[in-house]
Amino acid sequence: MTKILAITGGVGGAKLALGLSKVLNEDEVLFLVNTGDDFQHLGLEISPDVDSLLYALSEKNNPELGWGRKDESWNFISTLEELGEDAWFRLGDRDLALHTIRTQKLARGQSIQQVTDELSAALGIRHRIAPMSQSKISTIVETPDGKLGFQEYFVREKCEPKVVNFQFQGIETAEPNPVVVSWLKQCDGVVICPSNPYVSVDPILKVPGLKELLRSKPVIAVSPIVGGLAIKGPAAKMMKELGVPPSPIAVSDHYGDLLSGFVLDKTDGDQANDISIPSIVTQTVMVTLQDRIDLAKQCVRFLEELA
Amino acid sequence: MTKILAITGGVGGAKLALGLSKVLNEDEVLFLVNTGDDFQHLGLEISPDVDSLLYALSEKNNPELGWGRKDESWNFISTLEELGEDAWFRLGDRDLALHTIRTQKLARGQSIQQVTDELSAALGIRHRIAPMSQSKISTIVETPDGKLGFQEYFVREKCEPKVVNFQFQGIETAEPNPVVVSWLKQCDGVVICPSNPYVSVDPILKVPGLKELLRSKPVIAVSPIVGGLAIKGPAAKMMKELGVPPSPIAVSDHYGDLLSGFVLDKTDGDQANDISIPSIVTQTVMVTLQDRIDLAKQCVRFLEELA
Numbered sequence: 001m002t003k004i005l006a007i008t009g010g011v012g013g014a015k016l017a018l019g020l021s022k023v024l025n026e027d028e029v030l031f032l033v034n035t036g037d038d039f040q041h042l043g044l045e046i047s048p049d050v051d052s053l054l055y056a057l058s059e060k061n062n063p064e065l066g067w068g069r070k071d072e073s074w075n076f077i078s079t080l081e082e083l084g085e086d087a088w089f090r091l092g093d094r095d096l097a098l099h100t101i102r103t104q105k106l107a108r109g110q111s112i113q114q115v116t117d118e119l120s121a122a123l124g125i126r127h128r129i130a131p132m133s134q135s136k137i138s139t140i141v142e143t144p145d146g147k148l149g150f151q152e153y154f155v156r157e158k159c160e161p162k163v164v165n166f167q168f169q170g171i172e173t174a175e176p177n178p179v180v181v182s183w184l185k186q187c188d189g190v191v192i193c194p195s196n197p198y199v200s201v202d203p204i205l206k207v208p209g210l211k212e213l214l215r216s217k218p219v220i221a222v223s224p225i226v227g228g229l230a231i232k233g234p235a236a237k238m239m240k241e242l243g244v245p246p247s248p249i250a251v252s253d254h255y256g257d258l259l260s261g262f263v264l265d266k267t268d269g270d271q272a273n274d275i276s277i278p279s280i281v282t283q284t285v286m287v288t289l290q291d292r293i294d295l296a297k298q299c300v301r302f303l304e305e306l307a
Numbered sequence: 308m309t310k311i312l313a314i315t316g317g318v319g320g321a322k323l324a325l326g327l328s329k330v331l332n333e334d335e336v337l338f339l340v341n342t343g344d345d346f347q348h349l350g351l352e353i354s355p356d357v358d359s360l361l362y363a364l365s366e367k368n369n370p371e372l373g374w375g376r377k378d379e380s381w382n383f384i385s386t387l388e389e390l391g392e393d394a395w396f397r398l399g400d401r402d403l404a405l406h407t408i409r410t411q412k413l414a415r416g417q418s419i420q421q422v423t424d425e426l427s428a429a430l431g432i433r434h435r436i437a438p439m440s441q442s443k444i445s446t447i448v449e450t451p452d453g454k455l456g457f458q459e460y461f462v463r464e465k466c467e468p469k470v471v472n473f474q475f476q477g478i479e480t481a482e483p484n485p486v487v488v489s490w491l492k493q494c495d496g497v498v499i500c501p502s503n504p505y506v507s508v509d510p511i512l513k514v515p516g517l518k519e520l521l522r523s524k525p526v527i528a529v530s531p532i533v534g535g536l537a538i539k540g541p542a543a544k545m546m547k548e549l550g551v552p553p554s555p556i557a558v559s560d561h562y563g564d565l566l567s568g569f570v571l572d573k574t575d576g577d578q579a580n581d582i583s584i585p586s587i588v589t590q591t592v593m594v595t596l597q598d599r600i601d602l603a604k605q606c607v608r609f610l611e612e613l614a
Contacts, residue, residue, distance in 0.1 A: 042407050043350060043414065075380045079404035083429040093400040097386035100349050107350065122390040 002028055002300055003187040005180070005217075009034045009049050009200020011066055012224055012232050013193035014056035016299070019292030020191070021057055023300060026126045030183045031057075034195070035112065035131045036139035036168055036203035037150045041089050042080075044099040045106050048151070049200065050116055050131060051098060058123035066232060069094045088156040113179055128179070132204045135174040139199055140167040150199060159234040162241045168203050176210045184213045189303035192221035194284060196235040197254045198242075211258065218306040220261040220299060222284055223248035227267040231285060249274055260306045263299060278306065309335055309607055310494040312487070312524075316341045316356050316507020318373055319531055319539050320500035321363035323606070326599030327498070328364055330607060333433045337490045338364075341502070342419065342438045343446035343475055343510035344457045348396050349387075351406040352413050355458070356507065357423055357438060358405060365430035373539060376401045395463040420486055435486070439511045442481040446506055447474040457506060466541035469548045475510050483517045491520045496610035499528035501591060503542045504561045505549075518565065525613040527568040527606060529591055530555035534574040538592060556581055567613045570606060585613065 006029055008017050020029050034049045048067075055061035055069055062068045072092035081087035091099070098119065105115040112131045120129055139150040143161035153161060195201055205211045228246050230236040236246035244250045248264040252275050262275055265284040272281050280302050286292045313336055315324050327336050341356045355374075362368035362376055369375045379399035388394035398406070405426065412422040419438045427436055446457040450468035460468060502508055512518045535553050537543040543553035551557045555571040559582050569582055572591040579586050587609050593599045 043410055073380050073382045073400060075400035076383065076403050076407075079401040080407065083404060083408060083426075085404075085408055093380060093382035093403075094386040096383050096400075096403070097390060097392075100383075100387065101390060101392055103350055119390075 002189070002304060003183075004029045004300065004303065005032055005183055005187050005190045005214075006030070006193055007032045007190065007195075007201060007204055008053060008193040009195030010037075010233060011052050011056075011061075012230075013049075013195035013200065014052045014061070015286045015292050016191070016193040016222060016295055017053055018056045018059070018289070019286070019294070019296030020299070021127045022289075022293050023296045026128060029127060030180070030187070031127060031129045032177075032180050032204060033129055033131055034200045034203050035133065036137050036199065037154070038136070039138070039149060039151050041151070042091070043103070044091075044096075045103045046089075046099050046151075047102065047112075047131070050129065051095070053129055054098070054116075054119055054123055054125065057120075057125045057127060057129070060123065068092050069098075089151060090155075113177060130177050130179040130183070132180070132210070133174040133177055133207050135170060137171050137174050137203060137207070138169040139203055140169055141199075142167065154234070159237060163198075163238050164241075166198055166202065168206055171203070171206050172208070174207050176207050176213070180210070181213065184217070187217060188307050190214055190217050190219040191299045191303065192219065192255065194222040194224040194231065196224060196230070196233055196238070197251055198235070198238055201255075205258070214258060218260040218303055219255075219258055220263060220302055220306065221251065221255055221259055222263040222295070222299065223251050223265065223268070225251055225268075226265040226285060247271065252277065252279075261302055263295075263302065278302075309496070309611060310490075311336045311607065311610065312339055312490055312494050312497045312521075313337070313500055314339045314497065314502075314508060314511055315360060315500040316502030317344075317540060318359050318363075318368075319537075320356075320502035320507065321359045321368070322593045322599050323498070323500040323529060323602055324360055325363045325366070325596070326593070326601070326603030327606070328434045329596075329600050330603045333435060336434060337487070337494070338434060338436045339484075339487050339511060340436055340438055341507045341510050342440065343444050343506065344461070345443070346445070346456060346458050348458070349398070350410070351398075351403075352410045353396075353406050353458075354409065354419075354438070357436060358402070360436055361405070361423075361426055361430055361432065364427075364432045364434060364436070367430065375399050376405075396458060397462075420484060437484050437486040437490070439487070439517070440481040440484055440514050442477060444478050444481050444510060444514070445476040446510055447476055448506075449474065461541070466544060470505075470545050471548075473505055473509065475513055478510070478513050479515070481514050483514050483520070487517070488520065491524070494524060495614050497521055497524050497526040498606050498610065499526065499562065501529040501531040501538070503531060503537070503540055503545070504558055505542070505545055508562075512565070521565060525567040525610055526562075526565055527570060527609055527613065528558065528562050528566055529570040529602070529606065530558050530572065530575070532558055532575075533572040533592060554578065559584065559586075568609055570602075570609065
């Protein structure tokens, strides 16, 4: 039996997570997810990356939009807008139920892990999702015009401001989620799913003590950059703004000696030889469910070879 | 110019309120509304009677349901139910926007009056709505099996438990809304709209000092009981359970010497002679907008005669 920790952020990572959930049982994979994007909005506790994973694993995600829930309606947010309120964060009517339940449970004193477990159960998800920490950590995007909360940058400003740096407020005093620590003691390897290295994966790696625990295992990463572009989201744009060429090699370099292996798309096959660690070239672009399953299988096999 | 205070509770009262808003300008009528039904649910501050009035005056009420907003959808509440949560209070997706905005404004420290004014403005309502008090007052229904919060009795238990008595928690220390007090100084008369005497109008009349202020004016009430039944809601059922015959006379007796005049439906015309105060018999059942306007005109004329 292989026991894997899968690190994931938004929608790209959640695609591979679904694949992994189809090829591994619930005692074979734990999903470690970023909570740096979490924020409070309209009185609701919103955890975008946890929710992307909840919807992906329960197959309730919205394939047309690429975010949120399927079969969604928008009457709440359009009424909010008609009444003159801020409507930049597009909360769907169905999606709202999830945030309302989370907010109520947290207000009653439940931990982020408990709430995530209960939401997973309610959605019929068998695999466990572990938020990176039980503490509140907030990703701040530094731009030439000042600091923005991550959702302000990502949704309200549509990733248009140039990024200069990132801060993870609250991370110094945060502790890794004990569920992750205990899983890591028994697990055989780690897959970093194709998520944004700066704002999805780095917050996880910077939770004090977590990177050191990961180092004792073979760690592979799947490039979120394909053909110089990010499949989804601002990763490539951020890399350019930070003076880094948007390439798989740069992603591999970003993770540095944490990695034992790297997975890049066949589009970038010519770059494989320039990567100094073991790598595999395959189709990382996941359109169908079968694509997700195939990539998951290859990641598991690659990790087994490295172990 | 006639200056009127209109006392109103739920949907029945709101129908006459709309009529009054069509025949009187915003400096001629103030709507004094019950907030005893207000409660917190799913983290939201919900004011059912204020909302019934907001939706009626902005003509956004749902005529099919008889409560809530028109063009409503129910994806939030049905998703909440799918996720295993309590869904007995049917919050529509559009309606939810109003509660969310109220909750946010109250959390920022705005008063109930300020919030109501801003919601009115957002809905394009010119007439002013004045909640009975700025303090929190909660109607409790005493039943043989114990006490129920009003919405638990009204919505969750569908008015099935027998009523024994009512309590208005917090009323002893409440003060009347200053907007109402100042309006009463200049106004010529008061209309008690056809709302439930026990749970819509009594909480208002029991706000310390308010009844005494009303006594200095001609006060008329429109019977919410027609032909032994309530047009909507549990008024007739409550009367029977309290040992009172559900009749216009009983309603008139309930308000006692506060009243200068009484308005009863033509269905009950034969009872007019048994009422000891001046009364008019007319059509009080309001189906069309014209019905609302006609009854409003008659109430204004009746008050002018009594003044």
